[in-house]
Amino acid sequence: MSHDWPGPSPVTELRTEGLVHRYADGGVRALDGVDLHVAAGERVAIVGQNGSGKTTLVRHLNGLLRPTEGRVTVDGTDAAGLTIAQLASRVGLVFQDPDRQIFAGSVRSEVEFGPRNLGRAGAELRNAVSAALDATGLAGEEATNPYDLGQSRRKLLALASVLAMRTPVLVLDEPTTGQDARGLERVRTVIESAASEGRTVIAISHDMRFVAESFERVIVMRAGAIILDGSASHVFAADAWDALASTHLEPPLAAAIGQRLDLGSTPTDASLIRALGP
Amino acid sequence: MIALAGVGYRYAGAAGPALLDIDLELRDGEVVGLAGASEAGKTTLCLVVSGLAPRTVGGQIRGQVTLDGEDVDAWPMHRLSQTIGIGFQNPSTQLSGVTDTVFEEVAFGPMNLALPRVEVVARSWAALDLLRIDALAERDPRRLSGGQQQLVAMAGLLAMRPAHLVLDEPTAQLDPAGTRMVGEAIERLAADGASILIAEQKTDLLASICSRLLVLDGGRVALSGPSAEVLADLELSRLGVAEPSEVRLRRAADAAGANVARLAGAFARD
């Protein structure tokens, strides 16, 4: 079957070595020799300006883009020898714009599409779909036409459709852009439960607070290269601010306040409150 | 001044109304914010205020929309577009797509109004100047960043010399640099005395520029009043609106028994 995985393990480790990507027309290096290792079960956020290479990087993880130079390995297997269909069973990628993906006449058919492609059927399929709809707050909307859902819920639908594929790695391309407060909360919950199931979660986002609060590791990209890589505490600490500013990013407000009050590195609300003391 | 009195609106073929019983006033020189969960009616309200609903979008409208006291029900869209400009979320669909330079793009509106050439040129430069993007005049609008395209779109609207500006989530699809660029431009316009109705999810942005705020819920006005008051309202989260950062942090500190005064001191230094 076209989606069969040649390797042994269900748990997935991702690695890129000297990854360079040059788009055919531009000649510009969208990725300039990126070395990245993501262990199974990690929660990683990738931040940076538009054009810094974030989307280009994650598209190499499921084979949509192939390296110009360098290597991508998934669970030790070189991705070059694998088709996108095969990689899709390990790495689920949710696109930023749900309208570039949604085609079915009902929420149910839309969410079934991914797992069906991977060969799921019967009870297994039904369960995967129900779980995904529950997680994204769309339970009860099975028969609804996706275009009758508002923008925020369509984004959650796109998320559900990839969640139902039950891939060990989940990649989210800007899940927060254009999302409202409730939707953001849902996304947070989905990430937490995916992580608690042992799945690897990688997300691209512009929302620094969301990044600091939901991810243990933050990668900052600029001009096709990784310029910072570490915990939120480390990446949003005062001594990294110049590097952040060089790519037009600002630390979350909690970090800025913490710095102003001389409380050390406080990237999240909770860490700031704790450091504040009574 | 634009005023809506008892306005309701239903999209063509929709089961129920998208807006109900809306009373709204946008006075000259005021910046009014519009908040609410997705599907609460923010975009619909923007379309109604600008006149696109029902003229271009179809559907049925109830109640009264007046401009300086005059009912605009019979006004065609091209007449209204000279008084009220509307900007949208998606930077690239607002570009005409047929111009090769930013200058021509901004001139598109005044050209359509058949103004004398001298006037078209003067207005275009004034708009570019106001938004500080004169340097982009010769660039191809299709090759600009999202934030830059949004500013070009706004310049295109300003060149129409509208008395009022409606902005529907202008920073939603932008990256941090773009958000800052557009946010600052809007702040300058507001400081300059522009009359703006702005819908946004980013309550911090709304807190910094709006004097008044409306929160929509299910097509109705749920909260309305001075922005500081509305943004401190405890109902906000239930209505699907994020609290502004200051409010959120203060409340969290309070709940944890932490030193709120010290925290407040840090905010004051802003």
Next chain:
Amino acid sequence: MTAIAAVALGGLPGPIILVAAAVVLPAMAARVLGRLVRTALLLALPIAISAFLVNLFFFPGATQVLFRIGPIVATVEGFGFALEILIRILAISGAVTLFYLTARPGDLTLDLERRGISPRIAFVINASVQTVPALVERAGQITAAQRARGLDTEGNIWRRVRGIVPIVGPVILGSIAEVEERTMALEARGFTRPGRRTLLWTPADSVRQSIGRWLMLAALVGLIVVRLTGVLG
């Protein structure tokens, strides 16, 4: 006009000179000769080959044999006629390609607008040219999104046919939604105001170009008259 003239001119030397003067020389002046040759040849190739072969082997009433391939005979008269047809086809495709390569769509519609065409129609013409690349890009994005969900674009024919639905659907729906947004943005900028609009400039048109156009038109009419009345045989 070149295309019509090519057909109207009798014999072989006429069209060759025409192609040289009206197609090749201007192409060299506009520095598009390379692209012109490639595109014009590609355009003409299928019809040129078939027309040439048909005439070479099956020209009616021909007697002088050129060579044989089994039962099929190539004739001298057929060869001569085939060459004439070939040069005319090249003239037509060359002229069309030259126009396409040198006329800027924006200038063309601007000039049409100056002469009275509605600004809204001019806009539609311009915008249509943009549509294809945007559509192709959108289709590419959508294909990527569906492949990321396991859509098999490499399997057997049935799978591939079934795979079209998840791509065509969003392409069409997305394009329609985008048209709605674009329309609203245009209307917000006075697009639907009836009547003419101010043009920032008009394409450069010197008196010489104007005279040149009228002369060419007169020459063409004269040529057709001469041909029809059989003056030159």
